Amino acid sequence: MSARGYSTRRFSFAAGHRYWVDAWPAARNEETFGRLTVPHGHNYTLDVTVHGPIDPETGMVIDLAELKRVVGETVVERFDHADLNADPVFRGRVPTTENIAVAVWDLLAPKLGVERLWQVRVWEDPTLYVDYRG
Ligand code: NI
Numbered sequence: 001m002s003a004r005g006y007s008t009r010r011f012s013f014a015a016g017h018r019y020w021v022d023a024w025p026a027a028r029n030e031e032t033f034g035r036l037t038v039p040h041g042h043n044y045t046l047d048v049t050v051h052g053p054i055d056p057e058t059g060m061v062i063d064l065a066e067l068k069r070v071v072g073e074t075v076v077e078r079f080d081h082a083d084l085n086a087d088p089v090f091r092g093r094v095p096t097t098e099n100i101a102v103a104v105w106d107l108l109a110p111k112l113g114v115e116r117l118w119q120v121r122v123w124e125d126p127t128l129y130v131d132y133r134g
Contacts, residue, residue, distance in 0.1 A: 002053040005061040006118060009048055011071055013080035016041040017095040020085070039083075045123035046075065046104060050116045062116060074107050097124045101132035109134065 018040070019033035029037050048071050050062045078087070084095035089103040101122040109117055114134060123129040 002056055004051060005054045006049055006051045007061045007064065007067075008050075009064060009067050009071065011046040011048065011076050012043060013046065013076050014041060014043050015079050015082050015084050017084040019094050019096065021094060022092075042124050044079075044100070045129075046071070047119075047121040047123075048104075048108065048117075049119040049121070050112060051118040052116055062112075067112070070111050071108065074111055075104050078107070097122050097128060097130045098132075101130045105132050105134055 016039055018038060019036040020029050021032075024032075048067065050067060052061045054061055079100075084090055084100070087095075087103075089106070090099065093099045093103075095103075101120050104120045104122065105117070108120070118133065120132045121129050122132075
């Protein structure tokens with residue numbers, strides 16, 4: 001049996017958002033989210049971890065160039081310099097760090113395979129991150 005490895009590649013994107021539930025009156029949004037209702041931006045860091053057996057010949061879990069290409073095309077190009085509230089993946093979902101992690105997972109799982117994708121970690125800033133594992 002071959003050894004298993006967990007490989008992580010880091011990405012970054014800058015995006016804008018605000019916390020707002022359309023179905024709620026403004027007063028309830030302001031009470032719940034405070035200043036987060038005001039549109040603002042973050043420089044997000046995204047760590048995508050894949051896992052699997054370390055191929056005895058290549059010594060790799062996944063072709064990390066392929067991982068870079070897939071995440072770049074699927075997530076970074078989509079979210080970089082974007083208004084997250086306007087993206088269909090956040091229709092009816094507040095673009096919190098939690099929901100961004102879920103959205104990234106949902107975008108990547110069909111491309112990387114749920115058996116290979118292990119974890120999505122989204123950093124909103126150096127003090128806050130959310131992990132999602134499907
Ligand atoms: Ni924010």
